[in-house]
Amino acid sequence: MLYLAIATNPDQTIDGEVLEAYRERLGLLESDFKALHPNTRFQFALYPWNRIEAAMQHRTGAGLGPDLLLVNGMTAIRLLEAGLSDPYPMTPEQAMDFEPAELDRLRDRHGRLAGLPVLLNTQLACFNSTRLQQAPRTMGELLTISAKGHPIGLSLNVYELIWSAGSLGALPALNQAATGQMPSKESLNGLERWLAWLQNANTYQRITFYPDQETTDREFQAGRLDWIPCQSTALNRLRSKLGSALAVAPLPSGEGGEASPLNQLRLFALGKNSSGAGRAQALAFANFSITPLSQRNLSLGSQTVLPANRFVGIPTNSSKTLAAMAVAAKQGQQVNTLTKQLHNNLDRVERTQSVINALVFSTQSPVAGGQELVRIFRGQR
Amino acid sequence: MKELSLEVLGWLGYLERPAVMLQLALIVAAVVLTRQMRRRRWLGRWPLLGYTPLGLGLLAALALLLQKLHQPHGLCALWTWLWLGWYSLQLLSQQLLRWLPQERVHQIETRLLRPGYLVMSALVMINELDNVQDVALAWLIQRAVGMSSSRRKALELMLRYAVVTLGLIAVAIHLGLNTTALIAVAGGLSVGLGFGIKEVFSNFVSGLWLLFEGSVRPGEVLMLDGDPCEVRKLGLRATLLWRDRDNAELLIPNQTFFTEMATTYTASDRMRRSQVSVGAAYHHDPESVIALLEATARQVNRVLPNPAPKALLLSYGDSAINYALRFWIANPMDNVTICSEVNQAIWHAFKREGIEIPFPQQVEYSMVWPPEQHLPNTGNH
Structure with missing residues (x-):
């Protein structure tokens, strides 16, 4: 028996539908693995990533922790540092399959590897192709289509909004502040431009901010929205309701540059409580999941994730979805440093969220909001 | 049912883990030792009720020892708490004997307190073994029973009415109302159902049936007198429909859908x-x-x-x-x-x-009397 714990987006209510989606996705790997290890059985549980640490603390304390955890990079590092997972024993041959810089980001301060990268979830633009012929390619086009009567939905969640920071030129200021520097005047202008855009967007009649991504997805599914940013993992769920009307594209760029979607690299981390046989099975399954054939099957079969193995090609010509995801993967590299900074300090995320909320609801000006964000990212109270 | 059985059987996999087996062995040892001590009166005049606290103390000490040794100890701690709760029920019974006769206390203990506590303990144990919060188990049970959400709602309504009816009868009996009179009232009601409130009862049953069948659900679009109407609420007597044409809300008795043909555009899809x-x-x-x-x-x-x-x-x-x-x-x-x-x-x-949409044209002209003098196309009219 292989016990698996999977971290999910806290925005997403864990219900039967979500469970079924994960079961299907895991099934892609499971059936092939069972051909080699017929006696293996899987049991998995889902936890929102912001509560997984507490849950693992409790379960590991009772000896009932999972054998494998499918989590994002920063959660894996936090679990390793809290003694709730074991470092991953990656062989030099396996290490060749990944970018060395990427692996370095997955190491804790003692240099231990927090997990084995398996797949990449990306953030995309989802639109209703029966109403929109093509997705907006720039932030200007996004406003134009909304002015033409196409309703647009955005989640207020900072993780879901950070893509627009790249498009509007706020990333240099945030990156400088995150490394403790005072942003230059030019960078600060970019930051204020982003915040002003967010504030103005809420005044547009056809742009609506929703409290979380789940609500945004639900409105889109119901046909009340024509364009939303969406997670690639939600595509199957959206497609089940919208059918062929669902189309995807990369998120729009802007005067500040390319969009900066917050993609999530998912890793297999090793649990603490496994028996000898359980650990051997966990390692066998994790190693199997990064073989080129498994990675390709996982990506092509689901059409919602990209392979983590850098030597596995993505047939972008055959699928618009995969092509958009490949673009998003490239765009997302801009925020790797920032993501690490955000994840390492959850208090920082909460304070940033408060600033975004205050801005969108016009209780704070973009200038004051920009200064506040610089203070937060520089670690000042 | 198979999936639910597999999920439950999956918990047995934890027995492969030495840390789990060690904790279970310590729990069994503490319980058996306490029973033996009490049965053989190892402590001479020590009161019988006093042996359990000794066992509890021993198990708590073992849990602490495991914690000191950085070993999983959560199961020992959990069992200590559950055992303490069970022992508290014994103490509660002793206290109740002061105010209630022994037979009554025995009834309360065996029919209410102990079964209730056992159910609660089972739920706590299941929560420890599986993540109940992620509704995995609830979802599996729902799938095992094969119950859809509309049927669940129907069952919930029926249960609610059954409980209210039984409650009313219990209150009536408790107040000393003659059961013969109750039967007479029921007889009167059946005559009333036959004449006066036949329609109400018919609508009530139709409503429950429609809920079970799932043919008329909120969100469905039905044709009513040639107009599409959206089902807003399915009540027990009538269904509330919304007509877009004039923003009217229509209350249609449930038996209308039960006895007459209805056209829907949303049974399998919304197209x-x-x-x-x-x-x-x-x-x-x-x-x-x-x-x-x-x-x-x-x-x-x-x-x-x-x-x-x-x-x-x-x-x-x-x-x-x-x-x-x-x-x-x-x-x-x-x-x-x-x-x-x-x-x-x-x-x-x-x-x-330049495509013409023709319409019928009429040319009117006056006749000359007598008709014999009328010369067509001569311009004399």
């Missing part, structure tokens, strides 16, 4: 095929008119591209060739407005292409 009719003059080539009609429909935003719009030559009329343009729409509630958009688009397209 509807719609149609507009138009006439074109005889001198226009029907093939080019059909092609123009289909192209026009394709350009209307809310007309679905798939299945493609289809124009047909229907008949040769008195003054025009009659055509029908059939197309599919995503939301049946939008039928009237989309038909209006299509009709407008046809008018513009016909005008642009």
